[in-house]
Amino acid sequence: MKVLVTDPIADAGIEVLREAGHEVETGYELEGEALLEAVSDTNALIVRSGTEVTADVLEAASELVIVGRAGIGVDNIDIDAATDEGVIVANAPEGNVRAAAEHTVAMAFATARSIPQAHVRLKSGEWAKGDYLGTELNGKTLGIVGLGRVGQEVARKFDSLGMDLVAFDPYISEERADRLGAELVGLEDCLSRADFLTIHTPLTPETEDMISDEELEALGDGYLINVGRGGIVDEDALARKVDDGTVAGAALDVFAEEPLSEDSPLLEHEEVIVTPHLGASTEAAQENVATSTAEQVVAALEGEPVANALNAPSIDESAFPRVEPYIELADTAGKVAAQLLEGRVEGVEVTYEGEIAEEDVELVTASALKGVFEPLEWQVNAVNAPQIADDRGVDVTESKTRQAEDFQSLVSVTVSDGDEEVSVDGTLFADEDPRIVRVDGYRVDAIPHGKMVITRNTDEPGVIGLIGSVMGEHDVNIAGMFNARETHGGEALTVYNVDSEVPEAAKDELETDERIIGVRYITLNGQS
Missing domain, CATH: 3.30.70.260 (ACT domain)
Structure with missing residues (x-):
């Protein structure tokens, strides 16, 4: 199959794709109509932050199975449009975690000890020892906004430096924060208590300009570090607060618009340290994200689960062999049930009995929905089937019971139009032989093919x-x-x-x- 890579990735990732037998093409300058033409027969697209994967791109890529983001941020990919088109979007969140966390630590030391400023003056011939009085990190409080993978790694590193940790993250449990040595608090409390503030949230409509004038006032005479995503910090507000002395200093690796404009007010202040998006720029990180992304592309093209899929059901790699035979069985049961129902599908219930009920069956349920909708001539797969159900107001329920009267495992798909319903039950015989064993309660032994x-x-x-x-x-x-x-x-x-x-x-x-x-x-x- 054809894989198109439109932003540079490490050679190790390209090699993974070629070893799997795929044709790899690169097009690092593609944009506009040229990009639309290039993706028209592409099965997989690999990007970094440079390529905008818009709805138009996704619509033009009729053969596309997956978009792989070689890195963590996906704000350059229209995930909703990808879901509508049935295209998997996956990133590589682990590959550059350590690199980003280490750069965060480096930026904190740099701003606390004025390292770049002193370096520049010494290189220009000034011995400015008396002009810089640094701040020690030990004993200070670090505020962490966002305790995801990078935020957690940052917490571990700064905890070992003797800092007290407070964190704001509405999506993490207090138990998890406690294990990291961080106190989970509200945003205002996190800002007001922090001597250093570091940001590790994704860029979303809710987080855009989340740190602005009011928040910087709460931070007060502290230091702000952002090695996460540009656009979360209001850069004009930060420049003002550094200029008037409200904020002691800042160190930024990411910006709302990149490259950073030459007339950015951030460049006017000696107390603001800037680097050109170097957080993931280590040899190890680049190789890790490239191979991780390539491996997920290979899995998607082979019909296997994608570990870091952002818009599709995923499953642990070790559990997949136990679940895999039921994926097609559920799909088939859904197809049969939908074609037997004479009315409009208004509800779908997927029931698991026996050993299968102990497994993660999200992917199996999505496949059952795919089977239900496919005979209705909708363009559907396991990626967009749950969204299609939601868009069309189809009520979907899933239930499990470890008790199974007649079979070791049983998957049942029931469709209804509000008045009538049809139920189709399937199981696996020896050697993973799929069978339809009940239709509307009638016991049969039918080969679903x-x-x-x-x-x-x-x-x-x-x-x-x-x-x-x-x-x-x-x-x-x-x-x-x-x-x-x-x-x-x-x-x-x-x-x-x-x-x-x-x-x-x-x-x-x-x-x-x-x-x-x-x-x-x-x-x-x-x-x-």
């Missing part, structure tokens, strides 16, 4: 013979048959595997017989 016909009829002599005769008259060969009934003489349900499409004329002929309650032709595995 290819083309199927499901009939409901009265349980009386001659009906199955009639069905076989009509099929034969229309050149439809029956490859297998599985029959079940409620009671003797009651209603029966039969599943037929057939070798060719069943024409409408055959179904019409069958349904004219009063003993035939209904006939449904079902296609699976992409057949028609």
Whole structure:
């Protein structure tokens, strides 16, 4: 498959892709119409921060399976549009964690001890020893905004330097913060108590300019460090607060617009230290993010779970072999149920019984939804199926029970239109052999593959013979048959595997017989 890399990554990542048998093309200058043309036949796209992956790009990439971000920040990728198009977005959050944390420590020391300023003056011939009185970090309080992966690594490093830690993060538990030696507090308290403030949150509409005049006033005579994402700190406000002495100093590696403009007010102040987005610029970090991203691309193209998918169900690599056989089974059960339901799908329930109920089944449920929606001719996969359900107001429920009466594991998909519902149950026999074992409570043993016909009829002599005769008259060969009934003489349900499409004329002929309650032709595995 074709992988397009539009921002430079380490050679180790390119090698991972080529060793997996994929064609790798690079286009580091692509933009506009040239980018749209280049992605038109691309199966995977790898970017860093330089490429804007917009809705237009995603729409143009009709063969795209995954966008891999070689790094942590994804504000240059339209994740909502990717989800709508069924494209996985994955990043490499671990690869540069240590590098970013180390640069944060370096920037803190640099601003606390005026290292760059003293360096410049000494190189110009000035021995300015008396002009700089530094601040020790030991015994001071570090405020951390954002206790994600980098924030946690930063907490560990500064804790070892003898600093007290306070942190603001509405998405982390107090227990986790305690384990890091940090006191979890509100933003205002974090700012007012901090001697040094470091920021490690993603850039979102909620965090844009989160640190502005009021927050910097609360920080007071402290130091601000940002090696996270540009745009979170209001740069004009910071320049003003450093200029009037409210803030003692700042060290920034990231900016709202990069490269930093030559007329930025941040460049006017000696107390503001700036570096050109060097947080992840170590040899080890670059290799780590490249190989991590490449490995996720390879997994996506092979239909395996993607470890750091941001918009798709993911699963631990060690658990995937136990869950994998149920993915297609759930997809098939969803397809059968949706094609049996005559009304509009308004609700989907996926139920797990037995051993499968003990597993992480998010990916299996997404596959069941994919199966439900696929026969309705929506462009759907496991990435966008949950979003399609939400967009269309389809109520989705998932339930688990470790008790299974007849099977070691059972997956059930039930679809409803508000009044009527259809339920299809599947399991795995020996050697991971998938079977449909119940349809609306009727016990069957059907092989879920290819083309199927499901009939409901009265349980009386001659009906199955009639069905076989009509099929034969229309050149439809029956490859297998599985029959079940409620009671003797009651209603029966039969599943037929057939070798060719069943024409409408055959179904019409069958349904004219009063003993035939209904006939449904079902296609699976992409057949028609």
